[in-house]
Amino acid sequence: MLGTAASADSRDHSDGVPTTAPIKRGGGSSEQRAAGDPTTTASATGRAAAGASGGGGGVLTSMVGMYQHQHQHQLRDDAFGTLGGGHCGEQPRLAAGGAPSSSSPPAALAPPLAQAHGGGQPRQLFEALVGGGNLLRGPGGGKGSGAVGDLGVLVRWMRELAADPVAPLPVPSEHRARKRHVLALRRARYLRLEDVADAEELPSFSKKRKLHWDKHKKKGCFNMPTRKSERLAKRMKLMASLLLTQRKKIGVGEHFQAEIPEWTGQPSGKELSWYRSDPETSKMLGTTIWPPGGDVNKTDIAAVGRGRPESCSCSCPGSFFCRQHHINEARDRLRSELGRAFTIWQFDSMGEEVSKVWSRDEQLKFNTLERLIPVMDQKTYWAIASKFFASKPRIDLIKYYLNVFLMRRVLSQCRLGLLEIDSDEDEVEEEDEDQPEGSSSLQRTQDVQDVKKVP
Amino acid sequence: MDLSSAGSGGNSLPSVGPDGQKRRVCYFYDPEVGNYYYGQGHPMKPHRIRMTHSLLARYGLLNQMQVYRPNPARDRDLCRFHADDYINFLRSVTPETQQDQIRLLKRFNVGEDCPVFDGLYSFCQTYAGASVGGAVKLNHGHDIAINWSGGLHHAKKCEASGFCYVNDIVLAILELLKHHERVLYVDIDIHHGDGVEEAFYTTDRVMTVSFHKFGDYFPGTGDIRDIGHSKGKYYSLNVPLDDGIDDESYQSLFKPIMGKVMEVFRPGAVVLQCGADSLSGDRLGCFNLSIRGHAECVKYMRSFNVPLLLLGGGGYTIRNVARCWCYETGVALGQELEDKMPVNEYYEYFGPDYTLHVAPSNMENKNTRNQLDDIRSKLLDNLSKLRHAPSVQFQERPPDTELPEPDEDQADPDERHDPDSDMEVDDHKAVEESTRRSSILGIRVKREFGENETKIQDGSRVTSEHRGLEPMVEDIGPSKQAPADANAMAIDEPGNVKNEPESSTKLPDQPAMYHKP
Numbered sequence: 003m004l005g006t007a008a009s010a011d012s013r014d015h016s017d018g019v020p021t022t023a024p025i026k027r028g029g030g031s032s033e034q035r036a037a038g039d040p041t042t043t044a045s046a047t048g049r050a051a052a053g054a055s056g057g058g059g060g061v062l063t064s065m066v067g068m069y070q071h072q073h074q075h076q077l078r079d080d081a082f083g084t085l086g087g088g089h090c091g092e093q094p095r096l097a098a099g100g101a102p103s104s105s106s107p108p109a110a111l112a113p114p115l116a117q118a119h120g121g122g123q124p125r126q127l128f129e130a131l132v133g134g135g136n137l138l139r140g141p142g143g144g145k146g147s148g149a150v151g152d153l154g155v156l157v158r159w160m161r162e163l164a165a166d167p168v169a170p171l172p173v174p175s176e177h178r179a180r181k182r183h184v185l186a187l188r189r190a191r192y193l194r195l196e197d198v199a200d201a202e203e204l205p206s207f208s209k210k211r212k213l214h215w216d217k218h219k220k221k222g223c224f225n226m227p228t229r230k231s232e233r234l235a236k237r238m239k240l241m242a243s244l245l246l247t248q249r250k251k252i253g254v255g256e257h258f259q260a261e262i263p264e265w266t267g268q269p270s271g272k273e274l275s276w277y278r279s280d281p282e283t284s285k286m287l288g289t290t291i292w293p294p295g296g297d298v299n300k301t302d303i304a305a306v307g308r309g310r311p312e313s314c315s316c317s318c319p320g321s322f323f324c325r326q327h328h329i330n331e332a333r334d335r336l337r338s339e340l341g342r343a344f345t346i347w348q349f350d351s352m353g354e355e356v357s358k359v360w361s362r363d364e365q366l367k368f369n370t371l372e373r374l375i376p377v378m379d380q381k382t383y384w385a386i387a388s389k390f391f392a393s394k395p396r397i398d399l400i401k402y403y404l405n406v407f408l409m410r411r412v413l414s415q416c417r418l419g420l421l422e423i424d425s426d427e428d429e430v431e432e433e434d435e436d437q438p439e440g441s442s443s444l445q446r447t448q449d450v451q452d453v454k455k456v457p
Numbered sequence: 458m459d460l461s462s463a464g465s466g467g468n469s470l471p472s473v474g475p476d477g478q479k480r481r482v483c484y485f486y487d488p489e490v491g492n493y494y495y496g497q498g499h500p501m502k503p504h505r506i507r508m509t510h511s512l513l514a515r516y517g518l519l520n521q522m523q524v525y526r527p528n529p530a531r532d533r534d535l536c537r538f539h540a541d542d543y544i545n546f547l548r549s550v551t552p553e554t555q556q557d558q559i560r561l562l563k564r565f566n567v568g569e570d571c572p573v574f575d576g577l578y579s580f581c582q583t584y585a586g587a588s589v590g591g592a593v594k595l596n597h598g599h600d601i602a603i604n605w606s607g608g609l610h611h612a613k614k615c616e617a618s619g620f621c622y623v624n625d626i627v628l629a630i631l632e633l634l635k636h637h638e639r640v641l642y643v644d645i646d647i648h649h650g651d652g653v654e655e656a657f658y659t660t661d662r663v664m665t666v667s668f669h670k671f672g673d674y675f676p677g678t679g680d681i682r683d684i685g686h687s688k689g690k691y692y693s694l695n696v697p698l699d700d701g702i703d704d705e706s707y708q709s710l711f712k713p714i715m716g717k718v719m720e721v722f723r724p725g726a727v728v729l730q731c732g733a734d735s736l737s738g739d740r741l742g743c744f745n746l747s748i749r750g751h752a753e754c755v756k757y758m759r760s761f762n763v764p765l766l767l768l769g770g771g772g773y774t775i776r777n778v779a780r781c782w783c784y785e786t787g788v789a790l791g792q793e794l795e796d797k798m799p800v801n802e803y804y805e806y807f808g809p810d811y812t813l814h815v816a817p818s819n820m821e822n823k824n825t826r827n828q829l830d831d832i833r834s835k836l837l838d839n840l841s842k843l844r845h846a847p848s849v850q851f852q853e854r855p856p857d858t859e860l861p862e863p864d865e866d867q868a869d870p871d872e873r874h875d876p877d878s879d880m881e882v883d884d885h886k887a888v889e890e891s892t893r894r895s896s897i898l899g900i901r902v903k904r905e906f907g908e909n910e911t912k913i914q915d916g917s918r919v920t921s922e923h924r925g926l927e928p929m930v931e932d933i934g935p936s937k938q939a940p941a942d943a944n945a946m947a948i949d950e951p952g953n954v955k956n957e958p959e960s961s962t963k964l965p966d967q968p969a970m971y972h973k974p
Contacts, residue, residue, distance in 0.1 A: 305517045
């Protein structure tokens with residue numbers, strides 16, 4: 003079960019979907035794989051990803067925003083089970099209880115999962131986007147109808163690849179050619195940001211921005227020190243100043259130092275009691291939240307520092323549902339332990355709980371939005387997000403983003419077995435625009451695949 | 458509440474000896490803090506504080522502490538260090554209006570690394586209020602106060618820097634200086650603690666010690682030759698490090714240096730900035746510390762039993778930040794945590810292994826033995842020039858002996874430890890331990906790392922016959938006293954007020970008394 007849940011989830015949230023092809027890395031694989039072939043097995047992850055990186059979904063749906071629903075749809079219908087099984091193979095490390103997870107793929111469980119994760123109809127989202135704002139000028143943006151050519155061949159190829167990911171690869175030259183082809187298709191089928199955005203709305207996604215990055219790059223040549231690695235440094239363009247050596251000096255003078263009163267000896271008892279009773283000072287103590295009523299708390303001391311139990315009685319230990327079940331269980335326990343403090347500390351709006359006030363469509367819309375405009379500077383990003391979710395205050399968007407979106411992305415990255423997990427990175431690594439789009443995500447998944455091949 | 462007793466039945470810190478002494482710990486947390494958001498793609502995420510909080514709850518640690526919701530620091534609190542016009546600016550600027558104030562943005566270095574975001578000013582008030590609140594708590598006699606939202610060490614008097622707007626550390630130290638003649642600041646963030654160093658660069662009442670990556674790295678300051686100025690000469694200590702430093706190398710500097718510092722400076726209170734960007738795998742960092750290695754610094758500083766303020770700081774791989782600060786909260790409480798993480802609200806962030814600890818990488822440690830030795834001897838040499846704190850006898854010791862154990866019992870008659878605390882919980886272990894410990898006593902000096910943490914408060918106080926300079930009091934047979942803890946305390950601290958912790962009559966530190974003859 004867990005497998006199912008997980009895969010659906012990753013489908014829904016993996017960040018790799020190459021909406022604007024060059025931008026996303028890694029994760030994209032799952033969608034395409036699923037798209038390419040509904041009967042895909044999950045173990046195809048690495049390879050299918052590598053092969054299809056970005057292509058399949060676009061081919062089948064030919065529209066932004068549709069791939070995920072499409073897949074979800076398919077998955078729910080049939081492929082889910084197989085997928086689930088495959089993913090379960092990777093489960094043991096994820097298993098909460100350490101028990102090997104079962105690989106039974108209860109197809110029946112898929113719908114709730116999909117529901118839980120906001121799997122909606124493909125159309126809906128797309129329409130929501132089109133209707134919801136002028137972000138999208140038109141589907142397809144006029145690109146892509148051309149390059150379809152031997153679409154059928156490619157789809158078949160990907161299907162085979164997905165069905166039997168460990169089969170020997172074709173001769174390298176052919177393989178490469180196919181991959182190139184897939185990429186070209188994907189390029190053609192996906193919208194580019196330029197196609198979907200009004201220049202006015204996305205001022206940051208323009209040539210200007212490109213120049214800006216270039217400038218950075220050049221500057222980096224002489225000026226940027228090597229940090230941990232070039233790769234990281236590249237990723238950190240935004241924070242370039244953190245990388246720069248600024249041999250600064252500590253300043254001396256009234257504009258720099260704190261004023262420190264002379265020490266006049268130990269405070270007397272009187273001074274001390276004055277200090278303690280001084281309302282100005284005690285104000286800084288804040289409000290006591292715990293223990294309630296200032297009581298000495300005698301909770302279950304044995305439970306302090308305790309981790310999760312070794313095993314559980316769930317039918318599929320370690321699965322997504324298993325974890326959700328235990329998280330909910332633990333939350334209830336916490337609620338009763340903490341009482342009022344539970345609410346004060348806002349445990350009811352942490353993690354997945356936050357998604358409960360979001361409808362499925364809203365969640366889909368959010369996911370898509372994030373993929374559409376992943377590298378935008380924050381101002382633009384949130385301005386557009388606010389526009390799309392006019393009814394939601396920005397704080398709600400941010401809460402959702404931090405509590406739900408990012409966490410699900412980590413989850414999907416784990417599922418995909420990515421070597422590096424970004425729990426934080428909300429800005430997406432920028433690929434070199436001159437490179438064939440997606441090549442680096444291709445490389446990355448290829449790496450993952452290679453790793454997996456190692457016995 | 459008696460934190461001291463809490464958790465005593467459970468595990469103890471492995472490196473500490475079976476019954477790491479319990480301390481009264483208070484913790485400041487604002488439930489809104491996780492919602493402040495620097496902006497898309499910005500590595501600083503206050504959300505990590507909320508993740509930490511969730512972990513603390515699930516490990517049962519919140520129960521063991523007094524937890525406060527901080528009151529926001531007011532303008533005048535902030536202006537105790539910062540320039541008025543800077544604070545006015547922070548209060549008034551908004552994302553919408555910032556474009557009208559380009560000149561001011563530039564002047565105060567607000568904009569790029571330190572963006573203007575919604576709620577910026579109340580964010581500053583919150584984290585600063587929590588740190589100052591922690592300092593007040595310590596002045597009232599608490600042992601340890603924690604504010605993971607604080608530690609923003611780059612902020613300067615008149616400008617923002619490195620994601621920091623208001624320097625809560627400086628404000629907290631100023632508060633501590635009301636009651637303590639000398640305050641020690643220790644910074645284990647990977648970045649140099651320039652804001653704090655600068656604020657106290659010319660005073661001998663605050664000593665700043667920063668361990669940081671140096672060389673082509675933000676903020677660029679922190680050269681080993683920067684030692685302070687005027688009266689503050691030798692009161693700033695900088696430990697420049699290179700990429701890939703591991704636990705062992707780090708501690709080979711941290712312990713001898715901090716031991717010496719504690720010995721010669723003898724602070725009345727310690728502020729420890731626990732920036733978690735020095736951990737292995739940090740998004741902006743390049744060190745290779747494990748969480749245990751990082752937390753070892755907390756254990757070590759805690760072992761001196763001097764009032765301790767623990768603050769957050771950097772840390773940009775947020776799942777590791779939450780792990781680290783949760784673990785360090787456990788250290789503060791003398792509570793070991795199981796590695797298999799309990800389920801929690803942010804469980805999925807901790808995949809795929811869902812464990813508390815993560816293995817450091819195999820990156821190269823660019824700090825050679827020679828370099829480290831060189832740094833250590835230079836710094837110890839600087840320390841020997843330190844005009845020991847006024848009224849304090851400077852004690853000669855071999856450079857890398859262990860630290861002096863501040864002997865608080867005498868120094869600090871105030872009641873830091875809640876008399877009600879049920880130390881007896883530790884008893885069952887105490888007896889067996891005592892034997893072990895006494896045998897350890899003889900070889901104590903050899904154990905450089907890992908041992909020294911928590912001392913047993915009551916025990917140590919009673920057993921003052923040992924050299925008193927060792928931080929690792931717990932090694933010293935104190936636990937024989939354990940069964941009689943309550944009495945011991947009563948005896949030791951005649952002056953203690955038994956009712957309300959807050960009301961304890963904490964005497965300002967009397968440095969001379971930290972040293973045993």
